Amino acid sequence: MPTTAESTRDRSAVRSLLRLWPFVRPVRARLLTAAFVAIVASCVGLVIPLVLKWMVDGPVADRDPAGVWLGALYLLLLGLAEALLFGLRRWLVARPLSHVEAEMRAGLYRHLQRLPVAFHDRWASGQLLSRGTTDLMLLRMFLAFPLTFLLVNGVTIVVGVVIMLVQDWQLGLVVLGPALPVMVTCAVFEKKYSEVARLAQDQVGDLTTVVEESVLGIRIIKGFGRHRSQARAFRELARTLRGTELRKARLLAAIWAVIVTLPELAIGAALVVGAVQVADGQLSAGTLVAFLSTALALRWPVESIGFLLAMSQEAATATERYFEVMDAEVEEPGISGDPASVSRGGVRSPASRGASPTLGFARAGGPPSPTRAAPGGTSQAVQALGEARMPAAQPDGGLRFEGVRFRYPDAPPGSPPLLDRVDLHVRPGESMALVGATGSGKTTLTALVPRLHEVTSGRITLDGDDITAIPREELRALVAVAFEEPTLFSASVGDNVLMGAGDGAGTDELERALAVAQADFVHALPQGTATQVGEQGLSLSGGQRQRIALARAVVGRPRFLVLDDPLSALDVHTEAAVEAALRQVLADTTALIVAHRPSTVLLADRVALLSGGRIAAVGTHQELLRTNAEYAHLMSGHDEHAEHEEGDER
Numbered sequence: 155m156p157t158t159a160e161s162t163r164d165r166s167a168v169r170s171l172l173r174l175w176p177f178v179r180p181v182r183a184r185l186l187t188a189a190f191v192a193i194v195a196s197c198v199g200l201v202i203p204l205v206l207k208w209m210v211d212g213p214v215a216d217r218d219p220a221g222v223w224l225g226a227l228y229l230l231l232l233g234l235a236e237a238l239l240f241g242l243r244r245w246l247v248a249r250p251l252s253h254v255e256a257e258m259r260a261g262l263y264r265h266l267q268r269l270p271v272a273f274h275d276r277w278a279s280g281q282l283l284s285r286g287t288t289d290l291m292l293l294r295m296f297l298a299f300p301l302t303f304l305l306v307n308g309v310t311i312v313v314g315v316v317i318m319l320v321q322d323w324q325l326g327l328v329v330l331g332p333a334l335p336v337m338v339t340c341a342v343f344e345k346k347y348s349e350v351a352r353l354a355q356d357q358v359g360d361l362t363t364v365v366e367e368s369v370l371g372i373r374i375i376k377g378f379g380r381h382r383s384q385a386r387a388f389r390e391l392a393r394t395l396r397g398t399e400l401r402k403a404r405l406l407a408a409i410w411a412v413i414v415t416l417p418e419l420a421i422g423a424a425l426v427v428g429a430v431q432v433a434d435g436q437l438s439a440g441t442l443v444a445f446l447s448t449a450l451a452l453r454w455p456v457e458s459i460g461f462l463l464a465m466s467q468e469a470a471t472a473t474e475r476y477f478e479v480m481d482a483e484v485e486e487p488g489i490s491g492d493p494a495s496v497s498r499g500g501v502r503s504p505a506s507r508g509a510s511p512t513l514g515f516a517r518a519g520g521p522p523s524p525t526r527a528a529p530g531g532t533s534q535a536v537q538a539l540g541e542a543r544m545p546a547a548q549p550d551g552g553l554r555f556e557g558v559r560f561r562y563p564d565a566p567p568g569s570p571p572l573l574d575r576v577d578l579h580v581r582p583g584e585s586m587a588l589v590g591a592t593g594s595g596k597t598t599l600t601a602l603v604p605r606l607h608e609v610t611s612g613r614i615t616l617d618g619d620d621i622t623a624i625p626r627e628e629l630r631a632l633v634a635v636a637f638e639e640p641t642l643f644s645a646s647v648g649d650n651v652l653m654g655a656g657d658g659a660g661t662d663e664l665e666r667a668l669a670v671a672q673a674d675f676v677h678a679l680p681q682g683t684a685t686q687v688g689e690q691g692l693s694l695s696g697g698q699r700q701r702i703a704l705a706r707a708v709v710g711r712p713r714f715l716v717l718d719d720p721l722s723a724l725d726v727h728t729e730a731a732v733e734a735a736l737r738q739v740l741a742d743t744t745a746l747i748v749a750h751r752p753s754t755v756l757l758a759d760r761v762a763l764l765s766g767g768r769i770a771a772v773g774t775h776q777e778l779l780r781t782n783a784e785y786a787h788l789m790s791g792h793d794e795h796a797e798h799e800e801g802d803e804r
C-alpha cells in the first residue's frame with residue numbers, strides 16, 4: 155500500500171503547493187483582493203504607534219486635554235478600520251475557498267471512479283477517504299490563513315522594521331538581532347515538521363481504514379467475538395497516531411519557544427537602551443513609545459510564523475497525498491467518437507441499448523413475461539431482423555479469447571501467470587459454462603471481458619472486434635456482469651436494478667428483469683421496488699441480493715452476459731425457476747457463466763474446463779463427464795439434489 159511516496163519526499167513544500175494553482179486560479183482575484191485588504195488592515199495597525207508618538211510628544215507633553223481626546227478619537231477610528239478590514243477579508247475568502255474545496259473533492263471522486271480496478275485493489279479505502287476529507291480540509295485552511303497571512307505578516311514585518319529603523323536605527327538593529335537565529339530555526343523546523351506531518355496524515359488514513367473495515371465487518375467481528383482484539387488494534391493505531399501528533403506538538407513548542415523568547419529579549423534590550431537614550435536626552439519619549447509600540451505590534455506577526463509554517467507544511471503534505479491519487483493513471487476511454495465503431499456489425503452504442511430486437515425478452519407486443527414467452531411465432535420477423543444485424547454468420551462472431559495471458563500486476567515477481575494462453579470461443583447466442591477448481595482464475599477471466607483488468611497478452615474479441623478497440627463505455631454497455639459478491643448500493647431496489655440499463659429504461663424493463671431473476675419478493679417489500687436497501691444491501695438475504703444483482707445484469711438486454719456463479723446462494727427450487735427464465739434470455743445472448751454446481755452448468759450449451767491457467771477441455775456436460783476425469787471429479791463433489799435434478803433434465 156503506497157502510503158508514503160518516496161518519490162515526492164524530496165519535493166519542496168512550495169513546489170507541492172504550486173500544484174494547487176489550477177484549482178485556485180478561478181478565485182485568484184478574490185484571494186488577491188483579500189490579501190490586499192489584509193495588508194492594508196495590518197498597516198493601519200502600524201499607524202497606531204505613530205499616533206501615540208504624536209500624542210506623547212505633542213498634547214501629553216503640552217498638557218493639552220483637547221489634543222489627547224483628538225488622539226484618542228484617531229486611535230479609535232484606526233482600530234475600527236483595522237477590525238472592519240479584517241472582517242471584509244474573511245468575508246471575501248469564505249465562499250470562494252469552500253468552492254475550491256468542493257471542486258477538489260469532486261475532482262477526486264470523479265478520478266476515483268475512473269481509476270482501474272487494479273488501483274483500487276492496491277489502495278486501502280481509508281487512505282482514499284482521509285485524502286478526500288481531512289487532507290482537503292487542511293488545504294482549505296491553508297488557502298484561508300497561512301497563504302494570506304504569510305504574505306500579510308511578511309509585509310507587515312518589513313514595513314514595521316522600516317518604521318522602527320526610521321525612528322531610531324540603533325534601537326532598530328537591537329530589535330533585529332534575533333532575526334537570523336529565528337530564520338535558521340524556522341528552516342530546521344520546516345524540514346523536521348514535514349516528515350512528521352506526512353507520517354501523521356498517513357496514520358490517519360490507516361486509522362480510517364481500520365474503522366471502515368470494522369464497521370463493514372461488524373457481523374464477523376461480533377460473530378467471532380473479535381471486538382476486543384479489534385478494539386486493541388484500533389487502540390494501537392490510535393496510540394501511534396497520538397505519538398506522532400505529540401511529536402508535532404513538541405516541534406511546534408520548540409519553534410514557538412524560540413520565536414517568542416528571542417524577540418521578547420530583543421524588545422527588553424531595546425527598552426533598556428532606549429530608556430538610557432531618553433535619559434541622556436538623545437531620544438524623545440514619544441519616539442521610544444512609538445518604537446516600542448511598533449515592536450510590540452510586530453510580535454504577533456512574528457510569533458504566528460511558527461504555526462503558519464506548520465499549517466503550510468501540512469497543506470503541502472496534503473497536496474502530495476491528494477495528487478498521489480490524482481496522478482494515478484485512469485482507464486483511457488478507448489476510442490470513443492470513432493463512428494465506425496458504432497456501426498460495426500452488431501456493436502451498439504450505449505444510446506441504442508435496449509432497442510436491440512435480438513434478445514430473448516425484447517419481443518414485440520405487450521410486456522410478456524420472459525418466463526412464459528416462447529421464441530418464434532410473432533417474433534419471427536423481429537428475429538429475422540435481429541439475425542440480419544447479428545453477425546451470427548461470422549466465423550469469429552461471439553466472444554472469443556485468443557491466447558489470453560494474465561497475471562495480476564501485484565502478483566509476486568517470478569510467479570507464473572494466472573491465466574496462460576486461454577483459447578476459448580463462445581459462439582454467438584451460445585451460453586458457455588466455465589468450470590474450474592476454486593482459485594483457478596474463473597472470476598479473473600470473467601473480469602477481463604468488461605476490461606476491469608487488462609490482459610497481459612493475447613486478445614479478447616466480441617463479434618470479431620478486439621475489446622481494446624471498443625470504447626470502454628460502449629464495451630460495458632455491451633457486456634453485462636453479475637459477480638459472486640452481489641454488490642448493492644444505498645438506493646431503492648428499482649434503482650439498483652436499473653443501474654444495469656440505459657437512461658431510457660423504465661418500469662417495464664424493471665419488471666421483466668425482476669421476473670427473469672425470480673425476484674418477485676421485491677413486490678412484497680414495504681414499498682415494493684421503491685424500498686431502500688441499506689448500505690451494501692445488508693437488509694436483504696444473500697439469495698435476495700443475488701437475484702437483484704442478476705436482474706441488474708439482464709435488465710439492459712445485453713448482447714453479452716458474464717455471470718460469475720450467479721445462483722450459488724439460491725435454494726434449488728428458486729434456482730430451477732431462475733434457470734428456466736434465464737434460458738429464455740440466454741437463447742439469444744452470448745453468455746459466459748461461471749458455475750460450480752451441475753445444475754448451473756446445465757443452463758449452458760457447452761462447458762469449458764479451466765485448469766492450470768488454460769482451457770483444458772470444451773464440450774457438453776455429458777461429454778466432459780465421460781471423457782474428463784478432472785471435470786467428473788469437480789462435478790461429483792456437489793450436492794446430491796443437484797445431481798438428481800440433473801438426472802431429471804436428461
Ligand SMILES: Nc1ncnc2c1ncn2[C@@H]1O[C@H](COP(=O)(O)OP(=O)(O)OP(=O)(O)O)[C@@H](O)[C@H]1O
Binds near residue numbers: 562564590
Ligand atoms: N486482485 C488480485 N491481486 C492478486 N491476486 C489475485 C487478485 N484477485 C485474485 N487473485 C488470485 O488469483 C487467483 C484466482 O482467483 P479467482 O478469483 O479468479 O479464482 P476463482 O476461480 O474465481 O475461484 P472461486 O471458484 O473460489 O471463485 C487466486 O489465487 C487469487 O489469490
Ligand SMILES: [Mg+2]
Binds near residue numbers: 596597598638718
Ligand atoms: Mg470466483
